Amino acid sequence: MKLFKLFLASVMILAFAIPAFAQDAAKFGYIGATKCKTCHQKDADGAQFSKWLDSKHSKAYETLASEEAKKIAKEKGIADPQKAKECIKCHVTGYDADASLLGPKYAVEEGVSCESCHGPGSEYKSKKTMKAISAGEIEPASVGLVKPDKKLCLGCHNDESPTFVSFNYEEAKEKIAHPVPKQ
Numbered sequence: 419m420k421l422f423k424l425f426l427a428s429v430m431i432l433a434f435a436i437p438a439f440a441q442d443a444a445k446f447g448y449i450g451a452t453k454c455k456t457c458h459q460k461d462a463d464g465a466q467f468s469k470w471l472d473s474k475h476s477k478a479y480e481t482l483a484s485e486e487a488k489k490i491a492k493e494k495g496i497a498d499p500q501k502a503k504e505c506i507k508c509h510v511t512g513y514d515a516d517a518s519l520l521g522p523k524y525a526v527e528e529g530v531s532c533e534s535c536h537g538p539g540s541e542y543k544s545k546k547t548m549k550a551i552s553a554g555e556i557e558p559a560s561v562g563l564v565k566p567d568k569k570l571c572l573g574c575h576n577d578e579s580p581t582f583v584s585f586n587y588e589e590a591k592e593k594i595a596h597p598v599p600k601q
């Protein structure tokens with residue numbers, strides 16, 4: 419009897435907890451890298467947009483149309499890697515997001531964009547919010563901003579990637595670095 423009550427209690431906790439969490443996650447929409455560009459492109463601020471554009475991450479979708487990609491896909495029985503979940507899960511930002519969460523500027527062509535690493539930006543994109551986050555007045559996660567760490571990179575840079583060789587976090591982080599210059 420005691421066990422059954424415990425079971426009931428956990429079912430109730432789950433029933434309340436899961437929808438609440440799903441609602442939270444569902445609030446944050448993908449706005450696309452060109453939106454971030456508005457405020458993150460000046461050299462004086464660290465030129466994050468052009469650094470990303472020059473990196474391989476911005477070409478990740480395009481890569482899936484290459485001969486090499488087609489060859490890999492064929493061996494796995496995949497017709498079009500640019501449409502296959504097995505490939506876009508690591509090559510496209512927000513690949514599985516509900517269409518209602520994709521803003522007008524969102525584009526699969528952006529490949530692995532800002533929001534793959536920093537989280538969907540609809541709720542943190544305003545200057546006011548971004549400044550409040552930097553000042554420590556808002557908890558970043560409450561508006562969807564993710565702090566990118568090693569675990570995030572390893573979510574894609576692992577041996578599930580058909581072309582994976584190895585991943586050195588420190589070196590890789592240096593390669594894609596786009597810090598805000600110290601004042």
Ligand code: HEC
Pocket residue numbers: 449450451453454455456457458532533536538539542543544545548549551552558598
């Ligand atoms: C309207 C202007 C604006 C837009 C649009 C914008 N940002 Fe920002 N962002 C800022 C400002 C201002 C800061 C604070 C910089 C500072 O404190 O020096 C900031 C800071 C950040 C930080 C550092 C936050 C921290 O932890 O201190 C990240 C990461 C960031 N932005 C990512 C993004 C991404 C990704 C997008 C697009 C989804 C984006 N921003 C869109 C203005 C903007």
Ligand code: HEC
Pocket residue numbers: 474475477478479481507508509510530534535566567568570571572573574575587589590591592593594
């Ligand atoms: C959503 C998946 C995803 C995440 C998260 C991700 N990457 Fe990548 N990364 C890729 C893909 C896909 C490529 C290859 C793109 C291409 O070549 O078209 C890549 C390429 C790179 C490259 C270029 C490799 C080379 O040969 O020069 C570096 C460096 C890199 N990533 C670093 C990082 C770091 C550091 C992090 C974490 C902060 C990270 N990545 C997070 C998917 C991801």
Ligand code: HEC
Pocket residue numbers: 481482484486487488490491494496499504505506507508509573574575576578579580581582583584
């Ligand atoms: C688990 C994440 C992941 C999956 C799934 C994935 N990739 Fe990638 N892909 C990466 C990463 C990370 C890179 C960058 C270097 C590396 O680790 O191979 C990459 C790089 C590539 C490259 C460029 C290799 C080079 O030498 O520049 C091709 C082509 C590619 N992937 C094709 C595919 C195809 C086709 C699929 C689907 C069958 C696929 N990938 C699935 C993460 C992934």
Ligand code: HEC
Pocket residue numbers: 451454455458466467468470471475530531532533534535536565566567591594596597598599
């Ligand atoms: C592959 C993952 C990845 C992508 C893509 C990416 N970033 Fe970042 N970003 C990082 C990492 C890692 C850091 C460093 C975080 C740290 O040191 O705590 C960072 C830091 C930042 C910072 C803060 C710098 C500082 O000095 O505080 C800003 C602003 C930022 N990114 C904006 C952007 C914008 C805008 C884009 C797209 C144009 C973008 N990022 C794309 C991983 C990424």
